Amino acid sequence: MGTWAVDAFGNDYAQDWAEDLKETSNLDAVENTLDVALEDNGDELEMPFAVEALVAIEVLARLQGKGGARTEDSAAVDDWADARKPKARLRTDLAEKAGRAIERILSERSELRELWEESEHYQEWLASVEDLRSRLTA
Known part of the structure; x- marks a missing residue:
């Protein structure tokens, strides 16, 4: 996986997911992505599913007007969310x-976390995820 930033958008899997989101008009892709990340068959959460879930959660935050920094990497999600914000209401189940x-x-059963722990940028990544969580729940 090509990774260039600690935020949810700074890797190839996130960019692919965001591009696919443009083909949808509702939150089905977000819900399906979260469901996959939550499947617990006793195995570790694989990195691609964790990365995609973080982008899906960014979609929810942006629909609430609580998006993070708008960057070139987040543009596809920002545009998608902007087009739906006036009508969007965050479902409590999502x-x-x-x-x-x-x-x-x-x-500890997350491959993405393990990979970041092995890097010199773990604390930055962790802060980015915690920031996302706080924006979602604020």
Whole structure:
């Protein structure tokens, strides 16, 4: 995976997911992505699913007007969310799933967390995920 930033958008999987989001008109992709991240078959949460879940959670935050920094990397999600904001209401079940997904991403059974722990940027990544969580729940 190509990674260039600690935020949710700074890697190839996130960019691919965001591009696919443009083909949808509702929150089905977000919900499906969170459901995959929450599937617990006793295995570790694989990195691609964790990365995609973080972008899906960013979609929810942006729909609430609580998006993070707008960058070139976040443009596809920003545009998608901007087009839907006037009508969007965050479903409480999706907010709950998003919170549980963040817990799973930060758990010891998360490949993404393990990979970041092995890097010199772990604390920055952790702060980025915690910032996302706080924006979602604020």
